[in-house]
Amino acid sequence: MSELSAKAWLLEFSRNQVAAVGLHELVEVLSRPKLYHVPMASPRSHQVLVWRDEILPVVDFGAISTSEPEDALPGGVVTAIAVYQTVPGEPLRHGALQLAVMPRTLTVTDNMACAFPETNSSLDKLTISCFSFENYAVPIIDLTRVFERAPREL
Amino acid sequence: MNAASAVVGGVVSGWIACGFDEITLLIPMEDAGARIDADELDSASGHLQLGLLRWQDDQWPAYRLDRELIPVQWQTNASTVVLPVCSNGQARGIVCDQIRVFDHPVAVSLHPVPGCLRERPSPVIALGLYETLRVGLVVRGDSLIRHLDAALKSMTP
Numbered sequence: 001m002s003e004l005s006a007k008a009w010l011l012e013f014s015r016n017q018v019a020a021v022g023l024h025e026l027v028e029v030l031s032r033p034k035l036y037h038v039p040m041a042s043p044r045s046h047q048v049l050v051w052r053d054e055i056l057p058v059v060d061f062g063a064i065s066t067s068e069p070e071d072a073l074p075g076g077v078v079t080a081i082a083v084y085q086t087v088p089g090e091p092l093r094h095g096a097l098q099l100a101v102m103p104r105t106l107t108v109t110d111n112m113a114c115a116f117p118e119t120n121s122s123l124d125k126l127t128i129s130c131f132s133f134e135n136y137a138v139p140i141i142d143l144t145r146v147f148e149r150a151p152r153e154l
Numbered sequence: 155m156n157a158a159s160a161v162v163g164g165v166v167s168g169w170i171a172c173g174f175d176e177i178t179l180l181i182p183m184e185d186a187g188a189r190i191d192a193d194e195l196d197s198a199s200g201h202l203q204l205g206l207l208r209w210q211d212d213q214w215p216a217y218r219l220d221r222e223l224i225p226v227q228w229q230t231n232a233s234t235v236v237l238p239v240c241s242n243g244q245a246r247g248i249v250c251d252q253i254r255v256f257d258h259p260v261a262v263s264l265h266p267v268p269g270c271l272r273e274r275p276s277p278v279i280a281l282g283l284y285e286t287l288r289v290g291l292v293v294r295g296d297s298l299i300r301h302l303d304a305a306l307k308s309m310t311p
Contacts, residue, residue, distance in 0.1 A: 034287070036177075036289040037176065037177055037221055038267070038271050038278065038281070038291065039177070039221060039222045039223045039276065039278065039291070040222060040223070040273065040274045040275075040276040040278070041271040041272075041273045041274075041276075042270075042271075042273040045268075045270040045271055045273075046271065048268070048271070048281060048289055050283065050287050050288075050289060053283070054265070055265040055268075055281050055283055055289055056268075057268035057269075057270050057271055059270060095268070095270075146270065147268060147269065147270050148268075148269040148270065149269050149270060150269060150270055150271070150272045150273045151270070151273060152273055
């Protein structure tokens with residue numbers, strides 16, 4: 001029987017923090033858009049940007065994981081526009097993810113599935129499932145939880 | 155009641171955009187007085203007060219805020235402007251770099267604060283999009299005054 005496979009985007013937030021989303025869940029990549037600060041928010045999501053007449057939240061998982069300088073990746077930060085849906089049938093919503101490098105596509109197959117690593121990472125409570133790729137356990141993240149819930153609610 | 159009025163809980167005839175520390179507060183005109191220059195403030199001695207403004211036969215303190223909306227030490231100068239923010243017979247002055255007036259309610263389109271940004275209780279009730287691409291923080295006079303009082307109280311030794 002043939003194995004099931006799906007295309008995904010690999011997102012690198014910092015050198016030691018990666019995640020994946022489905023191919024249909026990224027719609028655009030921006031280079032250094034204008035960001036606006038929102039007070040009294042968390043270190044990982046305290047900014048918004050304007051995209052197609054919408055105000056989108058910007059989530060930066062690298063902001064909490066790059067306290068060590070060696071975690072930083074060279075090159076410019078890019079901003080990926082993601083799309084998600086809170087409930088089937090509801091209008092699509094968008095949010096932005098800060099990435100250390102351009103996202104890249106990969107094919108994920110059933111035999112790449114692996115257990116959640118016990119990392120105590122900020123991604124733990126946002127993870128749907130996990131797969132193994134290039135010596136990383138890559139979490140597949142739930143964008144609704146990423147953009148709709150404050151970190152303290154997770 | 156139009157969309158803006160529904161979000162802010164009252165009639166909005168226009169907006170005041172008050173800029174400092176690379177953020178912009180968007181305040182309904184109904185909650186703001188006419189701008190004054192810093193040299194019109196009376197001297198003040200309270201913690202972090204930069205002066206006292208006169209509003210409705212009383213005197214009220216003026217503060218400079220940082221980008222987390224917390225009062226900070228600040229040295230006023232000749233170009234400093236102060237926006238009186240008022241509610242329920244009270245006022246506070248907000249020391250700004252720039253004040254702009256949009257005398258039409260639809261000059262600002264309102265958007266909810268996204269869930270992932272609602273980490274702590276905040277006086278920001280919505281985000282406002284104005285001049286096509288600019289984003290401001292929508293606050294009402296009462297919530298901003300309550301927030302300032304609470305912030306100052308928490309700083310008192």
